[in-house]
Amino acid sequence: MKNILYSPEHQACFNYKQDSNHFIQVKHCASTSEWSHTVQTTEVVILLEGSAHISFDFVLNKELKKGHMILFAPGTQFKVRTQKGVSILLLPVQESIRQCYCFSMYQLKAVKTSKQEYPGVLGVKPVIQTFIQELTQNLAGGLLCTGYMKLKTEEFLILFRAYYTKEEQATFFYPVLHENSSFTDFILKNYRQVKKVNEFAQLYACSLSNFDKKFKKAFGISAYKWMKGKKMELIYHEINTTNKP
Template identity: 30%
Template sequence: MQDQRCTKYTDCASCDFYQKQIFKYRQYPKGMSIPQERVLQNTMYFLLKGEVRVNSEEHPDTFFREGQFIMQPIGSRVEFHILEPVEAILYLFERPQNICNDRHNKGMSMASGGHIGSVVMDLCAPMHTFLSGMRAYLDSDLRCSVFLQSKQTELLFLLNCYYPIKDLAAFYSTIYRYNKSFQYFILQNYQQVKDVEAFAQLGGYSISTFRRMFKETFGEPAYQWMLKRKCQDIQTDLLTTELSVSDICYKHGFESLSNFSHFCRANFGQSPRAIRAERENV
């Protein structure tokens, strides 16, 4: 009888839940240089094979080898020089998630008061197992957002359970330094404001300064970025949560269900209830 255990029957790429921006698998040949570029999301780089020389403010002229991982915070600039052929998995995220109040609070306290220097972490055995599985899933293009979010939680538990809090505090310290930065101000508050003018006022910026800084940081106009995020958040809530349509409507700042329905039809071509119904038909 033919062994069917590794046959994948689901085409995730055609699904509304398809997600490219949580985990990525990358290969680079020896001698390749990746020029300095701005990091648009907090990123952990897990090196499965090879050797890399990293150059950034957080990791100045640092050698990064197989079985190790590093962090680059949002807004930082980094360049890579591939010294030996590389296979790597990248994990991209907007903010550290709190999965344990006690360790989270202790870590934040330690990180905010500690010296920020280059931190290169070693993979423990459970992390090796996790990353081996992630590579297989990414190779199979298994990118369901619900599945990848569960793997994200698994990764965070592995970090939390198998690494000393002192090491984790140092590892995350670069992110805590950015907590008061413009990037984090945007990511932490974009759901709380209705328009660009209110956003600028919330941060104490003039409209022109806010627009300029936003375009320089995120590479597109503030209004366009905010609209995309609002659409993504609404679609996620409709497709992946148990919130009622009314709750989603008011959560995202709409004054009435009719306004919310008009927004969904204009941006998705469907009413919110029709989008919700898609989940029931999957």
């Protein structure tokens, strides 16, 4: 596809590639290379070409191939290793965006699924493939408008709602299916900055008792146990994916 017309006008607009929380991009990794990434907002990772092994949390060297996609929650650190090269589409998803006006992704919490199915790797269906082809062509042509990317994100969620079963959706969105979206979004984005629960409560400008009540309601366990588990995940990930002793 040719480049967009009047590109200087688009680039001068304040919406042009400004909001990193909505910026969709294609990442190319050369053969025999590694790439580490920390997720800032909920992000869908789709393999466009090639294959790779992805490590994150307690998951080591999960093989993903062309046509596979996976979702990561904010704060997740993952490492990509590829032998023959890989192209990856990174599509940020704001949790507050509904899959459609009549159905919120949080309603998927009621759908029975097993945590053992996580990570929920799904295949890209033909309708999503068509969506991806148009999106990547426009990105390559210079259409880097934040407004366009927000619309494409909403379109992706609507297509996902229309063509995947509720069980597939629940497994895929499992990492971000919580009760209080704004609170859990704050937790996932900031838990690496603090060492203790009382520091977290101070950061949220909340008393320790109220913070813990809010936390238990959102995550189902105490903040202390949750943070301890996250530290274990981080240590396990770094021992197995870095040179740290």
